[in-house]
Structures are given as C-alpha cells and as structure tokens.
Amino acid sequence: MGNILTVVLLIILVLLIISAAFVVKQQTSAILERFGRYNSIRNSGLQFKIPLVDKVAGRINLKVQQLDVFVETKTKDDVFVGLKVSVQYQVVKDRVYDAFYKLESPSAQITSYVFDVVRAEVPKMKLDDVFERKDDVANAVKAELNDAMQDYGYDIIKTLVTDIDPDQQVKEAMNRINASEREKVAAEFEAEAERIKIVAKARAEAESKRLQGQGIADQRREIARGLEESVDVLNNVGINSQEASALIVVTQHYDTLQSIGGETNSNLILMPNSPQAGSEMLNNMIASFTASSQIGEQMKKQNEKKELQQKENKSGKK
Template sequence: MPVFLYPIIFLGIVLILSSFFTVKQQSAAIIERFGKFHSIRQSGLHLKIPLIDRIAGKLSLKIQQLDVIIETKTLDDVFVKLKVSVQYKVIKDKVYDSFYKLDYPHDQITSYVFDVVRAEVPKMKLDDVFVKKDDIAIAVKSELNEAMMTYGYDIIKTLVTDIDPDAQVKEAMNRINASEREKVAAQYEGDAQRILIVERAKAEAESKRLQGQGIADQRREIARGLEESVEVLNKVGINSQEASALIVVTQHYDTLQSIGQETNSNLILLPNSPQAGSQMLNDMVASFTASNQIGEAMKNSKKNDNKE
C-alpha cells in the first residue's frame, strides 16, 4: 500500500469516529449545521455529519439550585440579609428557548429574586419577616415562574433558608429573649414557693388538728377510766370524795415513780411533798363547792326577778 494513503486512511477513521457522539442521561445536546440550529438530541448514542454538524452546547435537565443573598431594610428600619434558594430546571420541550433565548440564566434569576425581595420585605417588620418567610418565598416563585417560563425554565421551589439581621439587632433580640425567659423562670419559681408555703401550712394545720384530736381522745379515755375507778371504789363502800382523793394520790405517786426511772431527766415536779396530793384534792373540792354556791345564787336571783 502506498505510503501517501496512510494519512488519508487515518483521516477517514478520525472523521468516522467523530461522527458518533453520546448524550448523558438527563441531558440534551443542541446540534447546529453550518452555524444554524439543526436539532436537539436526547440521551443516548447519536450520529452527526463531520465538518458540517457540530455540537453547539449541552444542557442539563436535572433540578439545579441557585443561592441568592440579598440585603434589604425592613419596615422598622432594620437591615437584614436573606438567603433565598431557587430550585429550577430546564423544561425538556423547551431546550431550544433555554439555550438560545437566555445567555446567563443565573444572572436573570438573581435579578428577579432581588426585585421581589426588595419589594416585599420593606413592607414587613423584622418579626414579620421571620414569621412570613414562606410568603416571601411564594411571591418569589410566582414572579420567577411567570418570567422564566418564557425562557424554557421551570421554577420548582423557592425557599428562604436564612434570615440574618444586623449584629447589634441580633444582640438586642437575644437580650430581650433572655429577659423574657428570666421573667418566666421567676414566675415559675414564685408559683412553686407559693404552692410550697400553702402545702406546708395545710400540713401543719392537719398536724395540729390530729394532735388536738389525739389530746381530746386521751382526756376522754382518762375521764372514762376515772369514772370506772370511782364506780369500783363506790361498790366497796368508799364514797366519791374518798375515791377522788385516792385516785389523785395514786396518780401523784405514779408520776413521781415515772420521773425517777429516767436517769438523765431534767424534769422537776412541783409540788412534790407527800401532802401535795391531799392539798390538790382540797383545792379542787373547795373550787367545786364555790362554783356550786355561785350557780345556786344566780338561779335564786333569776327566780326572784321573774316573780317581781
């Protein structure tokens, strides 16, 4: 084979190989012939005429995201930075429009985002910006969809992903939040203290009530025991006064015996002479006698008054 044929064969192989090309999944290729649009090729293996057709460009049909940071002022004159994330994609049936009608889609989307945000945020106070961030995102999506649909782009979703007020404003907001939380904490502590005091008072009142009831029951049982003792002594010929004296003396010496059993006791019983029981009994009898005489005198006085 002549040597001069080798370059021709090599050139032919190169031309044949260059006539084949592939397009990746979720992509589209634009073919131009002599500089004029010819066709759009989707994913797969394709053939073009060498030196006549060329791949003018490729577009991704996947969902893409563009983050736009805008600084603007709120209604209450607070400067704030918003980060708006725009998710968009090329419409499969409008690849021609997206490739030929718009050179820089990112710049176009950014301009619309700036325009909408700077029109919406100045109408709101800072607190409303945080509360109504979804309304801002919806307004941006509505405006972008209407504008970018003409260029073959579909706006999937817009999100306000960050709201960053001025540093001094954030510091003031943190102080306000801290003060509010301290106020709530103080209220809870006050309520807890009040509940504790009330419950403690209730417990003390219940304790006093039970203590009083116990003392009353104790005295009732003592009185019942004394009554039974007097009845027993009466049956053996001892009158009530003698029985009372015997009981008082017996209790007096029982008390002395009980105190004597406590080696470390500092209690002193006064009076503690042998005549103490008898003296107490005489005092009690004198008191009862005087009380009865006063009662009889008052009854007689009332009867005389009624007769007159």
C-alpha cells in the first residue's frame, strides 16, 4: 500500500514539473496570469511557471500580419466601385500588454476604420481619380489607423489599395470607350498613310510629266536642229530654202508611209495615195512657199512705204 502511494506521488510530482515548463516560439510573446490576474510577459524560449498557480492566458504574434478588407462604396460621379485594401500591421513588442488586454479583435477594429476612411474619401473623387489617386486613399487609411491603433499597441506598417473593381456595366462602358479611342487612332494613322501614298504618287506623276515634257522639248529641239542642218546642206548644192523645205516635208511624208506600211495590223488608209500624190504635194508646197514669200515681200515694202510717209509728215509739221 505504501509503495502504491509513493508511485502516485511520484507521478503527480512529474506531472507538476512537466506542467511547470512551457515553450514560447520565436516572434511570439506569452501572457502569464496568476490566479486570473496579469503576472508577466514571457518571450521566446523555455519558460517556467508555478503549477496550479500560474496560467498562460494567451499568446501574441509579433510578426508582420496582413489583413485584406474589401469595401464597396460610390464615387463622386455616382459609380459603385469595390476597393480591396491590404493593411500590414504588427504588435509593438514593448506594448504586448495593451495589445492583449485592451483590444478583443484587432482585425475587426482595423476593418471598421478601413470602411470609415474609404467611404469618407472615395465619394470625394470621380472614378478616374480613384484609379489615379489610389495612393492618396491608402495614405489616408494608414494615417487614420496609426492614430487609432497606437493606443492598443499596434503599429500600422503599410496600407495598399491592391484592387479597384467598378460595376460590371461601367467596366463594359469603359472598354467600349477605350476600343473606340483605339479605332479612332488607328483610323487617323490609316488616313495619314493613305495621304502620304497619294502625295507620293502625285509627286511621282508630276516628276514623270516634267521629265516627259523635257524629253519632248529636247526631241523637238533636235528635230529643228536636224532640219536646219538639212536645209543648209541642200542650199550648198543649189537648192533654195523653199525647195529644200518642201523636199524635207515630202521625205518625211514617205518615211511615215514606210513606217505605217511596216505595221502588220494597221488598217490606216492615207488619201490621196496615188503615185502622182508625192509630185503634186511637192509642187503645191513649192507654190505655197513662193506665194508666201511674195506676199511677205509686198507687206515688207508696204510697211517701209508707210514708215517713210510718217517721217515726211513729221518733218513737214516742224
């Protein structure tokens, strides 16, 4: 009987010793209470307490934690939008007592402040401003949370607006606007490209016409030079200018006939086309040139006579 009692006592003693020791993890603090009253704060490592007297009331995480809060509100231009605000916070190591005893639910408290700040700031902005000034919203949330949570032993590390989600109809409208803007820009580029093509084509045609005209002018200049040389050669052999001009015209006439005759698919008929046509053409041209020359000489004499009479009249008046 005595041996059994001894064994029981030993077992109880071992259990009391085991219950007296406890381990606190890294980046964690344990709150120790004695008879339900705060006693001390124990940090990481192996710790001891008085069995049946002291009790670990709770543990506080000292790591940086993140809380994501989704808030739905309305902008200044009456667009409903949902914002996802991520709050990174941490318990101040020197204020574990306040964090444990003063605040029952830190996440609920932070969520309430986020709702309050976002619904106060976003209605002042239009939808486009919310996207452009999301950092301003995040900074306003951080400033409000810092003022409120410091009394509870919490430090707000950073706040971020990680998502902005407008109403589905608004997003579809925005997509249509963006698509229209892109189509407008694309149309402007296409029109500009077409204009450049038209201008380049017009310049090329103008240059072609200029070169073509220059070529025709050069061709006519060379023909005139050739005719002049031909007339000089014929004059050297005793043929006057009128006869030489007629002969050159007739020669060109027959060259033309020969060129047309060389065409296999030509249906052109020249009138008159008798053997005497060339001789008649030559005689007619010589007669025309002679008549023209005579008329020119008569007109020249008449002009000289008129000028002489005018001079005599002027001298008589003086």
